């Protein structure tokens with residue numbers, strides 16, 4: 148164990164982690180195995196994976212069917228290219244399946260290896276589309292503050308959380324951020340998008356991108372009418388609407404895709420994470436028939452955009468099996484039902500504890516805000532590190548969760564695997580109650596000292 152921690156410090160630069168913390172305290176947990184909703188570390192300690200790791204292990208850990216699908220595909224054809232119109236069966240079948248489960252007229256898929264690549268691809272496809280349509284000046288993308296779209300150059304630029312730009316002062320031009328509907332409400336956000344469109348020049352806007360629920364921003368669920376208004380606004384200006392369903396796709400919110408809650412169909416939809424439940428890196432962009440038609444009719448030369456692993460046969464075979472499991476086991480309905488249970492428990496906790504503010508879920512995507520005064524929503528001072536303390540208390544009690552603390556918030560995020568059952572939800576809620584109570588007591592002691 149000690150040796151692994153030393154080697155980790157010496158050689159492993161962790162993604163989205165504090166290098167200082169790693170060097171001073173060593174790796175937080177070295178995880179060895181996963182089974183269902185549980186992870187086990189090298190010390191033999193078991194945790195509830197209340198975030199499905201990175202909002203992605205939708206069908207839970209340790210599913211042999213996915214290992215078997217990968218094995219079979221690797222033995223038959225582990226990899227071959229999809230460049231230069233070569234093709235293979237797993238990618239064709241998966242493209243057909245994704246078209247079948249995607250809303251409305253989203254029927255053609257470009258494959259990638261993850262969410263950032265999917266969003267960068269969407270931005271390039273959108274700009275390519277406008278070029279083919281004879282409007283090359285339409286190259287600006289409007290996104291939302293607190294939105295998260297990834298860390299490649301364009302997806303970092305679309306991300307509305309400045310910490311992600313500041314680490315390297317790298318953003319590409321042409322990305323504009325409007326007010327998010329969370330806290331601001333539908334009307335203010337729509338007005339802000341409209342103002343951006345007008346000030347940047349309506350003839351210069353290519354697309355608007357948003358997550359159905361802002362995940363990394365703190366599980367910010369928009370008002371029910373929000374995306375209907377977004378769709379109307381985009382139609383009014385002839386702007387394409389890209390839905391980033393990287394977190395919300397594949398059952399996470401209690402529907403197969405998040406936007407289905409409001410019956411709105413985007414022009415493009417990006418996905419990753421839950422498409423393979425994280426068993427193998429994969430993602431993609433689904434485009435509508437009218438966009439596909441323009442590509443088919445007006446494109447003459449090569450589409451100079453493609454990743455070596457676009458449509459990777461083994462990843463596609465795993466995705467197909469994963470989607471089959473989601474459908475056969477009714478995991479979308481379970482996500483809705485268990486999400487309701489989680490919310491019931493959150494609401495009870497709000498009655499019982501003094502520091503619980505807003506609580507919310509949509510399917511198994513949820514959040515609990517911790518505040519100094521739930522009546523006024525007054526936030527804790529950031530140096531109290533309330534949410535990180537709760538995460539620590541949860542970790543001690545065998546729950547892995549994640550905090551969002553941008554702009555002085557203290558939000559605990561939840562996204563357990565979609566296979567979770569009622570008893571497991573109760574256990575998770577009990578541990579959460581215990582952890583929040585412990586931190587609440589500590590805060591009380593500190594205040595009274």
Ligand code: PMP
Pocket residue numbers: 260261262263264266295296297298358362363391392393394419420
């Ligand atoms: N979009 C959203 C909404 C995400 O949550 C994420 C990842 N958390 C991404 C895009 C980027 O995906 P990846 O990390 O696979 O590149």
